[in-house]
Amino acid sequence: QLQLVESGGGLVQPGGSLRLSCAASGFTLDDYAIAWFRQAPGKEREGVSCISSRGNSINYVDFVLGRFTISRDNAKNTVYLQMNRLKPEDTAVYYCARTRDVCGIGMPLREFDIWGQGTQVTVSS
Secondary structure: OOEEEEEOOEEEOOOOOEEEEEEEEOOOHHHEEEEEEEEOOOOOOEEEEEEOOOOOOEEEOHHHOOOEEEEEEHHHOEEEEEEOOOOHHHOEEEEEEEEEOOOOOOOOHHHOOEEOOOEEEEEOO
């Protein structure tokens, strides 16, 4: 079964950090770009960051620049999202999704063919 599984979410205080993981099973990540999205209650799903299949092209949405870092370890079939200096407005369910080769912020959701189930991130004091 082809799937992506997110983990690493939780409750953190403002200014804290979390590292999300997106583990692939049933396929090899090497040929795929992976993007992280998030969706807060009552809001549309939005792109946060994405990394190309080789890791040489990385994009971030403006409001996470300098705070979030995406990376991948193809040997572990996993993509990570390190989130630092978290803010209450970062509270959302975070999803990872795959697409071919390269991705960019703002790509239509239909371009991503496999999605994880999501992991909840709550930033609150």
